[in-house]
Amino acid sequence: MSTPRAPLRDSYEGLYNRARSLARAGDLDPAFELYRRLVDRLSRLSEGILARRPELHDLHRQARLEFGGLLAAEARYAEAIEVEQVLLETHPGESDQWRRDLAVLRAAKGEVEAGLSELQALAQASPDEPGRWIILGIENRLAGRLSESQSALNRALEACDEGDADSLADAHYQRFLLFKEMKQLDDAMAAWEEAVKQNPEVGRTVRQVYTMLTESGRYSEAQQYIARDENALQAGFQQGLIASLTGKPVDATHSGTE
Numbered sequence: 001m002s003t004p005r006a007p008l009r010d011s012y013e014g015l016y017n018r019a020r021s022l023a024r025a026g027d028l029d030p031a032f033e034l035y036r037r038l039v040d041r042l043s044r045l046s047e048g049i050l051a052r053r054p055e056l057h058d059l060h061r062q063a064r065l066e067f068g069g070l071l072a073a074e075a076r077y078a079e080a081i082e083v084e085q086v087l088l089e090t091h092p093g094e095s096d097q098w099r100r101d102l103a104v105l106r107a108a109k110g111e112v113e114a115g116l117s118e119l120q121a122l123a124q125a126s127p128d129e130p131g132r133w134i135i136l137g138i139e140n141r142l143a144g145r146l147s148e149s150q151s152a153l154n155r156a157l158e159a160c161d162e163g164d165a166d167s168l169a170d171a172h173y174q175r176f177l178l179f180k181e182m183k184q185l186d187d188a189m190a191a192w193e194e195a196v197k198q199n200p201e202v203g204r205t206v207r208q209v210y211t212m213l214t215e216s217g218r219y220s221e222a223q224q225y226i227a228r229d230e231n232a233l234q235a236g237f238q239q240g241l242i243a244s245l246t247g248k249p250v251d252a253t254h255s256g257t258e
Helices: 012-024 028-043 047-052 054-073 077-084 092-109 112-125 130-142 146-159 165-181 185-198 200-215 219-226 232-245 249-257
Strands: none
Touching: 012 028, 012 054, 028 054, 047 054, 054 077, 054 092, 077 092, 092 112, 092 130, 112 130, 112 146, 130 146, 130 165, 146 165, 165 185, 165 200, 185 200, 200 219, 200 232, 219 232
């Protein structure tokens, strides 16, 4: 059985593989150059060629998503928008996804009103889809619009089916982050517990709960959540911090070395 041949260095697949490898290695500038070369070449292909080679149509989509994501991670939002907005024309069947992504990028870029207005319109267009309300809630929170965030997350809960554990967990976890920011600690803890009830994996974020309680001086409650942390090193550090804050430096030393 013959071994599959590696793609040529400057073929579409070769450029894509090289760009991904550079990105994974953290060598971003040459990765960006290769991604740009690739998407520019793919964008010039005719409809006839794409019809005969649909894998190139898919590669164009994937390359632009990865390129845009890397640019966004580097806070190069204007470039990310330029890269991803082409997908509205090349892959119109997923236009709602591209509109959502572009709205989030615009909000991050500083065009907050435009971004949030688009997300609001997308949520209202499909009010029974909780994910749209969750994204609207997240972006409003990040923009400091806490009341609007709470309203959107409440709508998300209303839109969730009882059996949709993933969406329920996501909505409750985002409510936890919101209430935490609003300094409504009891509501935050209740929301976090609901999220864990829907998805036990959320329990891995328990550090955020006991850090919140420690910062508010609610040490005994923080200790209860520390006991639920499966990361012994992380839990030990926090126990040591609380011991120090409560005037027990010896306990702090023991907790930090156990």
